[in-house]
Amino acid sequence: HNVGALVVQKDSEIAGIFSERDYARKGTLHGRSAETTTVGEIMMPIAFTLSEHATVAHAAAMMALEDVHRVPIVAVDGKVVGIVTAMDLTRWLATNEGYLHGPDDA
Numbered sequence: 846h847n848v849g850a851l852v853v854q855k856d857s858e859i860a861g862i863f864s865e866r867d868y869a870r871k872g873t874l875h876g877r878s879a880e881t882t883t884v885g886e887i888m889m890p891i892a893f894t895l896s897e898h899a900t901v902a903h904a905a906a907m908m909a910l911e912d913v914h915r916v917p918i919v920a921v922d923g924k925v926v927g928i929v930t931a932m933d934l935t936r937w938l939a940t941n942e943g944y945l946h947g948p949d950d951a
Contacts, residue, residue, distance in 0.1 A: 852917045852925050853888055859917060859925065863888035866914070894919050897926055901937055904929050 850864035863884045871887040894917045895904055904916055908931060918927040939945045 849930070850915050850928070851884075852892065852928065853884060854925070857923070859892045859894060859919075860885070861888040861890040862892050862915065862917070864915070889913075892917055895929070896921070901934065905934050908934070 850862050853860045853863055867887050867889060893907055893911050893913060895907065897918050897920055899918075907916060908914065915928050915930045917925050918929055920926045936945065
């Protein structure tokens, strides 16, 4: 389904993010196979989050400052309602500047 990352939750709290990048960088630990290495061992254990009411500029600034490619978006009650990626921001900018006109252009 073309998913590049998963938000990992524990006890209804965000525990981290597991991405293709984490897997590619760390893959297996200490010679262990993928079948015995857990997501928790190689995921990014910190997840920077934004409110669903945050601006696009805020998301871009956070991603640039924290050197992350995706940020989970949370509702007021703390529930994850989505994720914004660097590519989402790129598409938004290109569309708003008139270079893209809709989903068929992406």
